[in-house]
Amino acid sequence: MFKMLSGVLALGLLAAVPAAPAAALDLPGPLVSSEWLAAHQDEVLVLDVRNDDTSYKEGGHLIGAVPLDFRKVRGTTTERGVEITDMNLPPEAFSALMRSAGVNDDTAVVLTHRGRGPDDAGYAAYVYWQLKYYGHDKVAILDGGTTKWVAENREVWGEDEAAQMGNFKARPARREFLADTAQMEALQTRKDAGILDARFFSFYVGLEKRPNIAKAGHIPGATLFPFDANFAANGTYRPKEELARAYAAVGLGPQQAVAAYCNTAHVSAISWFVMHELLGYRDVMLYDGSMLAWSKHGLPVETQLR
Known part of the structure; x- marks a missing residue:
């Protein structure tokens, strides 16, 4: 209660x-x-x-x-x-x-x-x-x-909170935080870049997919790092030292350009947050279209574990 x-x-x-x-x-x-x-x-x-x-x-x-x-x-x-x-x-x-x-x-x-x-x-x-x-x-x-x-x-x-009207106005977009499909294709050819799949193992290897995703599997070349691995048992983020070791262990380091994706960029935003905001990686993007866009475009997918 x-x-x-x-x-x-x-x-x-x-x-x-x-x-x-x-x-x-x-x-x-x-x-x-x-x-x-x-x-x-x-x-x-x-x-x-x-x-x-x-x-x-x-x-x-x-x-x-x-x-x-x-x-x-x-x-x-x-x-x-x-x-x-x-x-x-x-x-x-x-x-x-x-x-x-x-x-x-x-x-x-x-x-x-x-x-x-x-x-x-x-x-x-x-x-x-x-x-x-x-x-x-x-x-x-x-x-x-x-x-x-x-x-x-x-x-x-337990009641609604009424908000006063604010004056927020979006500033010029930081395009370096966002990857589109063309950029994802370009990252696949770069040796200094990494692609992170933040979904669970079953999605990565094609055993499972959401109904709105056209193809099961993952973007070729993507590294699996499930989003829930960023959290301790009590629901808080793991200490930075643990997170840094974990990302390094799968080959994703601060010297790389990294783009994170999931099905619709919802949980891969966690990956972006951890790498860019907590660990200080300088070149991290969120693929907002994620597997929804990639599969709708009919682009190739893989199902083997890297």
Whole structure:
């Protein structure tokens, strides 16, 4: 059970938490702990990224956390004459969504997620990537998400949080954070580059595929590093030293250009976050089209383990 505030105390606390706080605060890094957030909750805007309509209320959420529906952060684009769904929003649409969530140009944003498992962490990681892609650097992720917060008996709330309209405007896109299909094809021929498949083993070797993926298997030359390997048993990210050793063990190092993909870039955003933000790899891209685009274009796949 989660701990709910009630009555006058809850109403008073909610009134004290601004929906869009002024943000002079410097975030300590790309990840923040629950202890840090508890001490600075009124200085940041918390966005709770989920892909359902009910758990935000029924399971409780951080006081003041504004819900962000993951289904709204993605749109449809056309690549090589083919319509691809589940893609990053264009700047105007993303700006409007962030404004509606209360984000200002100078807001310090902390992203949380339901925290049931590594898959949920992908929702926060993808929005983190979007904010960075559109030039908003004052963003961090709550390590362990809302589940860890609740497990520590911290206070949560079960009603909607209203956001004040923000003034966020996307800055020029950081194209170096994004790979398209042509770039993925080019990476296959480079000896100084790596391609990371963030899915589970069964997807990599073609035993399983999502219904929206045209072909089972993986992009030729891709290295398998499942997204859940980035997390400890309690749902927090593994220590940087462990992550660095693990990525080096599969041949993906900071000296390489690396592009990460999965089925629709949702969980491979975790891989991008770990390599670029936590480990400091300089040249890391997210293949936003991922296997959805690759297979729709009829490009070759492999099923053998490298």
